Amino acid sequence: MAKEGYSLSKSTFIRGQQCQKSLYLHKNRPFLRDRLSPEQLAKFRRGHDVGKLAWQLFPGGISCAAAHPTQYRASLEKTRSLVEANTPVIYEAAFLHDGVLVFLDILTKDEAGWHAFEVKSSLSVSDTYITDAALQHYVIEGSGLKLSSFSIIRMNPDYIRQGEPDVIGLFEPVDVTEKVAGMHAFIAGQIILSKEVLALKHSPPIPVGIQCYNPYPCDFIGHCWKNTGKDSVYFVYGIPFERRDALVKAGYTAVSDIPEGVGQESEVAIFSAYLSGNDLINEEKIRVVAGNPGQAAFVAFLIIRPAIPLFDGFRPFEPVIAGMAWITEDGSKGEFLVRPGENPTEKIREQLGKLLSENGRIFHAGGLSATTALNTTYAGIVKQYPIADLSELFREKYFYRPGLNPEAEIGEIAAFLKLKNRAKSHLSAIMQGVTYLEEDKNENEEPSDRVKQSLHDDALSCKSVYDFLIKTINQN
DSSP states (O other): OGGGTOSEEHHHHHHHHHOHHHHHHHHHOGGGOOOOOHHHHHHHHHHHHHHHHHGGGSTTOEEOOOSSGGGHHHHHHHHHHHHHTTOSEEEEEEEEETTEEEEEEEEEEETTEEEEEEEOSSSSOOHHHHHHHHHHHHHHHHTTOOEEEEEEEEEOTTOOOOSSOOHHHHEEEEEOHHHHHTTHHHHHHHHHHHHHHHTOSSOOOOOOSGGGTSSSOOTTHHHHTTTOOTTBGGGOTTSOHHHHHHHHHTTOOBGGGSOTTOSOHHHHHHHHHHHHTOOEEOHHHHHHHTOOOSSOEEEEEEEEOOSSOOSTTOOTTOOEEEEEEEEETTSOEEEEEOOTTSOOHHHHHHHHHHHHHHHSOEEEOOHHHHHHHHHHHTHHHHHHSOEEETHHHHHTTSEEOTTOOTTSOHHHHHHHTTSSOOOTTOOOHHHHHHHHHHGGGOOOSHHHHHHHHHHHHHHHHHHHHHHHHHHHHHHO
């Protein structure tokens, strides 16, 4: 990169803001990086797709995007030429200053001057996005182009699709000009710090901590955490990571280091269970959620959460139930998936009603996304029939076993409790939705088969976890 005249990009600068050790490893020890998960890759694709759609807010522009790092110099020269020609709309405009290369999503020119727009596939503007914008503002103005305004374009949380997507309604520009212009001194100082880190002979001695996951999961966790002891407070799942990080920074590295009574009431109970190896069981709460269902169906919902609403009546990122697989107490199985691209609302409503009329009750472990979808789109059915989320029992620690992540998916919970093995080919809930949405782009039928199999595995895991919980409270 130094060969191209720059040592930092927008992404590497933001990486350094999260953790300078991560920046150093990224530049100097990339072979230590963890493999990107399918979920993370899908998130990158989503961001790219949203960014391209936002171009329609300013149609007719010319792109300076580079397909490969070897083309960055050409992108800079093309941008410079287009700016000198007062081109009204430029996409992926490239700028270099102070050894930092940035690509701006949208640059426009009118009688008031030049206006910068950065697009985010998010419903809010985070502090990280502000820092991101401040860096771009610093580089663009430092390269010689005076900006009249700088805006972050976010997804409009109040947008509800009706008919064809309304790009103007879907996106919402947030003017951050004054804020980012006032951050130049900070940005310049952070660039100096990042360059100093990159020049080190060894990675900076930064211990693991909250920066490993906030604001983004780092891709060097496997390397940095490999020597963290199994008795570390960091591995006591069930307590928010921020609290675990605070305890470690207070000097309580291992669970055995924590004096009796330290922490909130729920934390004390979890630490006690961790040291004793005993389960925490709130029999009363489990009975309220699980109870004695009579005939019941155990359901795995196929949830999609498109950034750009696909169907009328839905908002950006609103969860949509597009299918389900189930197993009943007598062992009968079934599945129902709506064809990709077709509004699933009415067909799912019909299938839910049929399943409930035949079984009387549904247990699922789809978490907050499934619960939100049920309570909004199918509120009438939820009021009429009992539908319970088994994952709530773990999220709320009504059942807790040391080492179990209460936020884990139902298949992972079943595997941890040694109730059922999870197949290596199993798709996570996120990837079930991603694979389903991509199905109509792929003539191969294998993705659909993997989605169905994963849903059936989750339904079976849901039933096995339910049976385990009922057996547990009946033995007490």
